[in-house]
Amino acid sequence: AAGVIQSPRHLIKEKRETATLKCYPIPRHDTVYWYQQGPGQDPQFLISFYEKMQSDKGSIPDRFSAQQFSDYHSELNMSSLELGDSALYFCASSLQGAGETQYFGPGTRLLVL
Amino acid sequence: AQTVTQSQPEMSVQEAETVTLSCTYDTSESDYYLFWYKQPPSRQMILVIRQEAYKQQNATENRFSVNFQKAAKSFSLKISDSQLGDAAMYFCARGSNYKLTFGKGTLLTVNP
Secondary structure, three states: OOOOEEEOOEEEEOOOOOEEEEEEOOOOOOEEEEEEEOOOOOOEEEEEEEOOEEEEEOOOOOOEEEEEOOOOOEEEEEOOOOHHHOEEEEEEEEOOOOOOOOEEOOOEEEEEO | OOOEEOOOOEEEEEOOOOEEEOOEEOOOOOOOEEEEEEEOOOOOOEEEEEEEOOOOOOOEEOOEEEEEEOOOOEEEEEEOOOOHHHOEEEEEEEEEOOEEEEOOOEEEEEEO
16 A cells, blocks of 8 residues: 655755755545654654645744645755754644544654754 | 653563553543554554544454543553564554644563
């Protein structure tokens, strides 16, 4: 079965640079979510989109923005990167009305130097 | 803030034996979902099992089952016939408003 695809899988950036993470949900899933997992931490919810509209927002820094496109893929844009942004970023997808079960992608490992 | 608590940072079990991981949660909602996710060293988040709060029957998926006590806001995971491949970090999560709130996780070690 098709899974959530994230790209790139690994990313190394310098402080103050920008990064763009991409997420392709499971086919027919209409909702995407972004989570950030720091080393030794649990995943923290950042933001979600349903039918291309922001549906909820968590602890996402103002330096980050995200959107969902007409083909349902989503991009997380991160600017003015800081050392503390180094983390594993997960995208998850679900089908609205299907019991909120979220299926996670493999994650993008971001390292900020 | 509504929280999810996993009181066992680490657990260990002998291969083929049974282990139970604990989870309690806080919520003011009547309709919500509960999940257990497994995160092996690859750090992939893998859904293990889910429970609808409106269902009294405990969910079961092969060797994995839950003990859902709604009044006590408790949601424990039982792994039967533990296998080496079960070794991982296990996260309990509550779903509400279409976002997941996770506990801090329990690191499960399986001893051969």
